[in-house]
Amino acid sequence: xxxxxxxxxxxxxxxxxxxxxxxxxxxxxxxxxxxxxxxxxxxxxxxxxxxxxxxxxxxxxxxxxxxxxxxxxxxxxxxxxxxxxxxxxxxxxxxxxxxxxxxxxxxxxxxxxxxxxxxxxxxxxxxxxxxxxxxxxxxxxxxxxxxxxxxxxxxxxxxxxxxxxxxxxxxxxxxxxxxxxxxxxxxxxxxxxxxxxxxxxxxxxxxxxxxxxxxxxxxxxxxxxxxxxxxxxxxxxxxxxxxxxxxxxxxxxxxxxxxxxxxxxxxxxxxxx
Amino acid sequence: xxxxxxxxxxxxxxxxxxxxxxxxxxxxxxxxxxxxxxxxxxxxxxxxxxxxxxxxxxxxxxxxxxxxxxxxxxxxxxxxxxxxxxxxxxxxxxxxxxxxxxxxxxxxxxxxxxxxxxxxxxxxxxxxxxxxxxxxxxxxxxxxxxxxxxxxxxxxxxxxxxxxxxxxxxxxxxxxxxxxxxxxxxxxxxxxxxxxxxxxxxxxxxxxxxxxxxxxxxxxxxxxxxxxxxxxxxxxxxxxxxxxxxxxxxxxxxxxxxxxxxxxxxxxxxxxxxxxxxxxxxxxxxxxx
Numbered sequence: 413x414x415x416x417x418x419x420x421x422x423x424x425x426x427x428x429x430x431x432x433x434x435x436x437x438x439x440x441x442x443x444x445x446x447x448x449x450x451x452x453x454x455x456x457x458x459x460x461x462x463x464x465x466x467x468x469x470x471x472x473x474x475x476x477x478x479x480x481x482x483x484x485x486x487x488x489x490x491x492x493x494x495x496x497x498x499x500x501x502x503x504x505x506x507x508x509x510x511x512x513x514x515x516x517x518x519x520x521x522x523x524x525x526x527x528x529x530x531x532x533x534x535x536x537x538x539x540x541x542x543x544x545x546x547x548x549x550x551x552x553x554x555x556x557x558x559x560x561x562x563x564x565x566x567x568x569x570x571x572x573x574x575x576x577x578x579x580x581x582x583x584x585x586x587x588x589x590x591x592x593x594x595x596x597x598x599x600x601x602x603x604x605x606x607x608x609x610x611x612x613x614x615x616x617x618x619x620x621x622x623x624x625x626x627x628x629x630x631x632x633x634x635x636x637x638x639x640x641x642x643x644x645x646x647x648x649x650x651x652x653x654x655x656x657x658x659x660x661x662x663x664x665x666x667x668x669x670x671x672x673x674x675x676x677x678x679x680x681x682x683x684x685x
Numbered sequence: 686x687x688x689x690x691x692x693x694x695x696x697x698x699x700x701x702x703x704x705x706x707x708x709x710x711x712x713x714x715x716x717x718x719x720x721x722x723x724x725x726x727x728x729x730x731x732x733x734x735x736x737x738x739x740x741x742x743x744x745x746x747x748x749x750x751x752x753x754x755x756x757x758x759x760x761x762x763x764x765x766x767x768x769x770x771x772x773x774x775x776x777x778x779x780x781x782x783x784x785x786x787x788x789x790x791x792x793x794x795x796x797x798x799x800x801x802x803x804x805x806x807x808x809x810x811x812x813x814x815x816x817x818x819x820x821x822x823x824x825x826x827x828x829x830x831x832x833x834x835x836x837x838x839x840x841x842x843x844x845x846x847x848x849x850x851x852x853x854x855x856x857x858x859x860x861x862x863x864x865x866x867x868x869x870x871x872x873x874x875x876x877x878x879x880x881x882x883x884x885x886x887x888x889x890x891x892x893x894x895x896x897x898x899x900x901x902x903x904x905x906x907x908x909x910x911x912x913x914x915x916x917x918x919x920x921x922x923x924x925x926x927x928x929x930x931x932x933x934x935x936x937x938x939x940x941x942x943x944x945x946x947x948x949x950x951x952x953x954x955x956x957x958x959x960x961x962x963x964x965x966x967x968x969x970x971x972x973x974x
Binding site: 448449450451496497550551552553577578579580581582583584606608609646647648650651652654655658659665668671672675676678679682683 | 863924931932971
């Protein structure tokens with residue numbers, strides 16, 4: 413499902429301008445990362461996509477719906493949103509019930525709900541914790557419950573706010589797999605993240621926000637070419653890209669495989685010279 | 686001088702039959718900067734509670750072995766007695782804010798009041814740490830209106846103001862953006878030059894590689910690796926403990942297989958080491974063909 417923001421503005425009470433004329437389209441099957449410093453407007457923008465906030469001017473389209481004409485409950489059929497802090501979103505006594513809450517509210521039958529829940533729990537590696545109280549899990553466990561709750565709704569659009577914060581290696585790999593599956597199902601996914609090493613390996617397109625504006629929007633491959641822009645925005649360039657730059661690679665590596673390919677190419681060129 | 690000494694420590698949380706920490710022996714010198722790494726559930730946060738003296742007195746559970754901090758056995762002293770001697774910054778700063786003070790300034794003053802510091806001394810100390818942690822402009826704000834990253838800095842400021850000889854930090858940058866993390870890292874580095882003993886759990890391995898004196902890896906409650914960053918972060922075992930390699934290290938590890946990393950050179954943990962190693966292979970090929 414396509415998401416389209418047209419010239420949106422948003423100012424919080426006290427005249428704090430947070431979104432300044434944003435226009436952007438997110439396409440079906442696209443994995444997009446939204447990055448930028450704390451306070452640049454990332455979360456405020458994302459909250460416009462599920463109707464938690466409405467633009468003060470401009471329009472946000474979710475498919476053929478304007479967010480201004482639909483309630484957040486209606487928009488939940490199309491957009492799932494995972495908060496940065498899982499504790500803001502978990503409230504049931506059992507992991508299974510928590511994950512079932514979304515599909516139940518969307519009006520699915522009991523057997524459909526069961527299927528959706530089992531699938532989401534298995535995707536997030538929580539099958540054995542189904543009967544636990546979410547509060548008895550550690551932080552990353554609660555985080556995975558909140559991710560499973562969003563997946564269970566099987567919406568065409570998913571928004572993840574800092575999904576990998578406090579996940580360890582294994583859990584990140586698991587989440588990376590989930591993103592690939594969503595991609596195969598042609599879902600639109602938006603990830604807000606500071607985890608640049610994760611971002612470069614997992615998205616197709618990166619949008620940089622700075623003081624309420626989207627100042628850079630391009631494919632992951634091209635995003636880091638403008639080194640100065642990235643550093644001036646307070647961001648960290650991912651390790652492999654920095655290494656590629658230092659070694660004067662023509663091709664900036666997004667993952668280890670690409671890096672090795674470029675090294676091999678260079679060494680072969682040296683040998684033939 | 687040994688600042689923290691742990692001997693034969695095993696700890697079970699209440700109602701649990703699996704120990705969260707198992708047979709830990711550990712000595713930390715004064716002024717040492719120690720990073721603790723491990724997969725989630727490995728025992729990092731529990732170790733932080735042990736090293737700050739909250740386990741065993743504040744938590745029930747069952748503890749075997751002994752822990753001394755600055756020669757004080759943690760079994761014999763209350764958390765109150767460790768206040769001012771050990772600073773602990775929790776993973777979730779919201780759990781740490783007193784909820785009894787209306788402004789950022791007063792929140793930072795709270796610890797000083799409890800330690801009986803004279804009111805005339807307070808404003809200068811408080812303003813100094815607020816400036817250090819970038820909170821000076823928020824001094825009159827309510828702690829409840831702060832963002833996650835700002836709260837994390839407030840929790841840090843509340844500990845720094847007490848100037849403790851030991852500081853234990855549990856993922857102090859989890860909610861900060863890269864710029865905010867850099868600022869916190871900078872503050873911590875300054876502390877280590879002042880002979881403060883720092884124990885930190887942190888996912889940013891690149892920074893650990895550059896700054897820590899020592900890295901300890903935990904797996905299922907036990908210490909499995911302990912040494913300088915180069916040794917621990919390049920260990921062939923790291924992956925089996927569920928800990929990721931730095932991308933620099935991973936790239937060199939896989940390059941070795943194709944002869945793209947020099948055979949006698951240790952694996953890199955910093956950008957500089959990586960660049961040197963990869964360039965060495967290029968120059969050998971240029972010279973030798």
